Amino acid sequence: MLLINCPYCGEREQEEFSCGGEAHIERPKNPPELSDDQWADYLFLRQNIKGLQFERWNHSFGCRQWFNVARNTATDEILAVYHMGEKPPKLESNDPITPCGEPKIGSGNFSTSKK
Amino acid sequence: MIKKPKKYSVFSLVRNALSYHENWQPAWRNPEIKKNYDAIIVGGGGHGLTTAYYLAKNHGIKNIAVVEKGWIGGGNTGRNTTIIRSNYLWDQSAALYEHALKLWEGMSQELNYNVMFSQRGVMNVAHNLHDVRELKRRWNANRLNDIDCEWLNTEQVKKFCPVINTSPNIRYPVLGATLQRRAGTARHDAVAWGYARGADAMGVDIIQNCEVTGINVNNGNVTGIETTKGTINSKKIGVVSAGHTSVIAKMAGIKLPLESRPLQALVSEPVKPIIDTVVMSNTIHAYVSQSDKGELVIGAGTDGYNSYTQRGGFNIVEDTIMAIVELFPIFSRMKMLRHWGGIVDICPDASPIISKTHINGLYFNCGWGTGGFKATPGSGWVFAHTIANDQPHALNAPFSINRFSSGELVDEHGAAAVAH
Numbered sequence A: 001m002l003l004i005n006c007p008y009c010g011e012r013e014q015e016e017f018s019c020g021g022e023a024h025i026e027r028p029k030n031p032p033e034l035s036d037d038q039w040a041d042y043l044f045l046r047q048n049i050k051g052l053q054f055e056r057w058n059h060s061f062g063c064r065q066w067f068n069v070a071r072n073t074a075t076d077e078i079l080a081v082y083h084m085g086e087k088p089p090k091l092e093s094n095d096p097i098t099p100c101g102e103p104k105i106g107s108g109n110f111s112t113s114k115k
Numbered sequence B: 001m002i003k004k005p006k007k008y009s010v011f012s013l014v015r016n017a018l019s020y021h022e023n024w025q026p027a028w029r030n031p032e033i034k035k036n037y038d039a040i041i042v043g044g045g046g047h048g049l050t051t052a053y054y055l056a057k058n059h060g061i062k063n064i065a066v067v068e069k070g071w072i073g074g075g076n077t078g079r080n081t082t083i084i085r086s087n088y089l090w091d092q093s094a095a096l097y098e099h100a101l102k103l104w105e106g107m108s109q110e111l112n113y114n115v116m117f118s119q120r121g122v123m124n125v126a127h128n129l130h131d132v133r134e135l136k137r138r139w140n141a142n143r144l145n146d147i148d149c150e151w152l153n154t155e156q157v158k159k160f161c162p163v164i165n166t167s168p169n170i171r172y173p174v175l176g177a178t179l180q181r182r183a184g185t186a187r188h189d190a191v192a193w194g195y196a197r198g199a200d201a202m203g204v205d206i207i208q209n210c211e212v213t214g215i216n217v218n219n220g221n222v223t224g225i226e227t228t229k230g231t232i233n234s235k236k237i238g239v240v241s242a243g244h245t246s247v248i249a250k251m252a253g254i255k256l257p258l259e260s261r262p263l264q265a266l267v268s269e270p271v272k273p274i275i276d277t278v279v280m281s282n283t284i285h286a287y288v289s290q291s292d293k294g295e296l297v298i299g300a301g302t303d304g305y306n307s308y309t310q311r312g313g314f315n316i317v318e319d320t321i322m323a324i325v326e327l328f329p330i331f332s333r334m335k336m337l338r339h340w341g342g343i344v345d346i347c348p349d350a351s352p353i354i355s356k357t358h359i360n361g362l363y364f365n366c367g368w369g370t371g372g373f374k375a376t377p378g379s380g381w382v383f384a385h386t387i388a389n390d391q392p393h394a395l396n397a398p399f400s401i402n403r404f405s406s407g408e409l410v411d412e413h414g415a416a417a418v419a420h
């Protein structure tokens, strides 16, 4: 289970939160002009990254606020927590080594460094 | 030269017993990698191996490599709770899963390999009015599609599975259940090994410990793959890599509607036979069966976030155990022996993608999420057809990637989202 540092309440167990998926997906500004493929991209297609991912979380059983998290999905390490509307922080990600490579020792091995 | 594997039989068992079982031949070769293949399958799970097997058997394409980064069956094929059924809601899914179930029924004979397919029945339990309506709807849909399904009331449930708690006083009482008697379980490793052996005998090269690191595309045509053991060329590449499909798709610049999440399972210490069917409940999220070794095989849920770590949160296991103990108080003192996770690729409509792509010769078979083991033979059958003919089989035409643009989704959340 993850420990998530809610920007409003502090560190709480992940069970109190719900994940809202990939962050920084903008709602199209010109909906009537969108093609079916563009709608599919907005609604369904996801990067589903192995490595550094920016995602939205909601403290649903706490303060009920939304915020963003930068997490390495190859190790589950949480690298940063930042507010909605903020630009994602600059983090250096050197994981995974090969596209599918598992971190060297077990899956809890941290290999993405904070910059 | 490919040496035909010796047929397994009572006689071969006796003969090998006389030599203290020291002379069994390996079930498949450990071949040299060739430079060129007529088709390459990325991922040596059950779906990849059946694809290669049916490409060779049904379509005569035998110069094939199955490229696996670890060992065959080490992904979700060897991590699932082995539930096999075909009681899906919509016509498209019912047809696909029923085709697979029919192949299961003849699999051990066809492969000359005992996959221990056991049609012990699968019961889907209802705990509230909504469940009852939903399950009865599915029961009727199944009957219309000629798929065996029965409705059991509470007493019939108790009679069919005596250890279940049917007291009206529990938090989620048992109000009834659907039962598919032809459904059941199988030995997952044997499925991978049996198809590997069958494919190998027809000339398929099974290449283990070889990770795909790139997909080569030239002018919209696929030309081969990059691997940790060098470049391998082929004009047809089928990607069947479950939880890692998005990672491979990215190598070809393709974005898919998939989310990869951990899904967990656990087994108990072995005990004498106590439950001779599979019980599943969507509402309290528990499902359980007993393996031939005597272990209870218990499936938990997916974590609520994407991860490739192949291990899930402990809270998910706790929730599942709470549900199991309420439904089966008799299990409350059993010790759990092992627990593990697999990474499942989940589609927004809980249905798979078996499809061509905009790149010629590049095909994807993915999105099976939490419930693709049951489809293993059928999935390979239709994917082989898609690769060989460069167009889908009638059974997988509705499962094209284009459905996310057209809106023709096959929403199986009722039949597939929780139950596996």
Ligand SMILES: Cc1cc2nc3c(=O)[nH]c(=O)nc-3n(C[C@H](O)[C@H](O)[C@H](O)COP(=O)(O)OP(=O)(O)OC[C@H]3O[C@@H](n4cnc5c(N)ncnc54)[C@H](O)[C@@H]3O)c2cc1C
Residues within 6 Å of the ligand: A100, B042, B043, B044, B045, B046, B047, B048, B067, B068, B069, B070, B071, B072, B073, B074, B075, B076, B077, B078, B079, B080, B081, B082, B083, B084, B210, B211, B212, B213, B240, B241, B242, B243, B244, B248, B263, B264, B265, B299, B340, B341, B342, B343, B344, B368, B369, B370, B371, B372, B373, B374, B375, B420
């Ligand atoms: C805990 C759990 C319980 C489940 N229970 C059930 C159930 O009861 N019933 C049911 O029907 N389904 C169940 N499922 C789902 C089922 O296991 C899967 O849908 C199915 O096994 C997928 O088969 P596959 O061959 O596509 O995937 P896999 O067996 O995962 O094979 C994919 C292979 O691709 C390989 N690969 C990945 N990346 C690369 C690369 N870059 N290069 C080379 N190879 C690569 C992997 O190593 C892997 O071996 C369960 C899954 C889990 C995790």
Ligand SMILES: [Zn+2]
Residues within 6 Å of the ligand: A006, A007, A008, A009, A010, A059, A062, A063, A064, A065
């Ligand atoms: Zn909070």
